[in-house]
Amino acid sequence: MRKETALNTALLALLLAFPLWAWAADEPFLITLTTRAVIFAIAGIGLNVALGFGGLVSLGHAAFFGIGGYAMGVLAFHAQNYTPLMTWPLALDGTTSMPVIWLVAIILSALLALAIGALSLRTSGVYFIMITLAFAQMLFYFAISWPAYGGEDGLSIYIRNGFPGLNTMDPIQFYAICYALLLLVLFFVWRAARSRFGLMLGAARQNPERVRAIGQTPYRLYLVAFTLSGAITGLAGALFADLNRFVSPSMFSWQTSGEIMVFVILGGVGRVFGPVAGAVLFILLEHILGGLSPYWHIYLGAILLGVVLFARGGLYGLIAGREVAHD
């Protein structure tokens, strides 16, 4: 555990020091790159709640990432075009305030996760994998064929949404927001993992029958975990859309689901900080290998294959031993 704590601290320090260095050296591109890593990390932390702590192999987290993205896109689109969001049954306007957008993204993705989870958790194992994938795909096609918000072309917004007291168009200030949210999410998940609920969830993953025998309902535990998981990934989606000032159906695509899963695996399943390491590693690989060859996905695939076949537990498993790796 001590090695793990050291690695956690090193990661957080790196994510603090590197962008500050890039800011001092006037390298805004590197700040944006690190922002991507931090946002991916949040998405991965979300998935890890279901995958690592609950043992729920969801291949459909793009659904929540995309809903978060579209929550941002649609709200900002209406606010920037001065059109009402809806006139009936409530008169609502769009907004360009980040905190409001985050809240909407979290609530919508939590509701979606509740609905998808309630249906998918009736099954388990390989059915669950395929069904979550299928629901994400359904939203993907829905986003493509719904013309009001750009359809296949997606939706661009002109300026990044606002945060009181900050200039969000400045890369380092937007980074500060994302970093602060990362810390908040990490703290929340760390607390949740050690709470009564987190312990019970771990027990349900390892032995649902025993959990049932002591009077708890695994289904309910899984559903809460899946909803939390979706909500966190939805927040990451809203941030990602704000980073790019663009949302498109590709946020819903099955590749997105796969990549979010890759963040979790590269870092280490079931560790609070695992996805942070995984996302940093992914961005590093993308940056280094992408510079070597336009076909860098071949190398990514080979590395992923190597990790799955020979180094289960990811980076954390290699460095800090396998004591809490998934079973």
Add this chain to the structure above:
Amino acid sequence: MSLILFIEQALNGLQFGIMLFLMASGLTLVFGVMGLINLAHGSLYMIGAFAAAAAAAATGSFLLALAASVIFAAFAGVLIEIIVIRRLYARDHLDQVLATFALILIFSEGTRWVFGSFPLFLDRPDWLAGTVSLPFGIEYSLYRLAIILTGLVIAAGLFWMIARTRIGIRIRAGENDREMIGALGVNISLLYTFVFALGAGLAGFAGALIGAIQSVQVGMGEPVLILAFVVIVIGGIGSIKGALVGAILVGLTDTLGRTLLPMFFGLFMDASSATSIGASLASMSIYILMAGVLLFRPKGLFGVA
């Protein structure tokens, strides 16, 4: 709407469903016998289509192209089974998903590297071009009709193989109790390689047949793969009969939904919003079908509890 249009669309749906069956039967066999979830099945479909397009360009013969699709896809299947997949049978589903996701990345980028990003075209042969006259004065594409008939023949062959041949007995025995048939002297790893190659060959064949209707491009396999997942979830994983029923249900729902839903909304809406709402709902229809089946039968229509 006219009856002719309805029958035509129903035939299109049937053709789509038959094609999905070729994909889904391999997936469901591999899962039933080896307990493996294989995301790279879509890559084998793509490999079949590319092999067919390359062979057709080289030889000009459609039949040779079809043969090439089956041979190459089955060969790729044997290769990945021996190198990678074999190590995954004893692993949990998460590892299987990740490793086969990695295989998708490798196959897709590898194909892009060899063939480039531009779609290839595979022409249907002259002797299958044109239309055929069916009863009620329907003119239907000969090629699509040929796909339906070929698919039905293959489905019949598969049922016969599983029910009546020695290899079929072993496959069924493998589904029930792996250790036992190994103990009885069946070469289990050879059986696994065979089942995987069979699924791969069927997927490659489907890729070649569809490649002649649509374009042959990188990434063509995954949307079909996901639909094939929906099919086997509806049908019940491991059941060939379920795969056939599920495939035809999904094919008909998708194709008829695309035609009927916009018309239905057109009855009480203006044309443009009826088209857009109808199209959006149609794209969701098969997933709604899946959710509906799961509500009542969480293990699929033909799944064993």
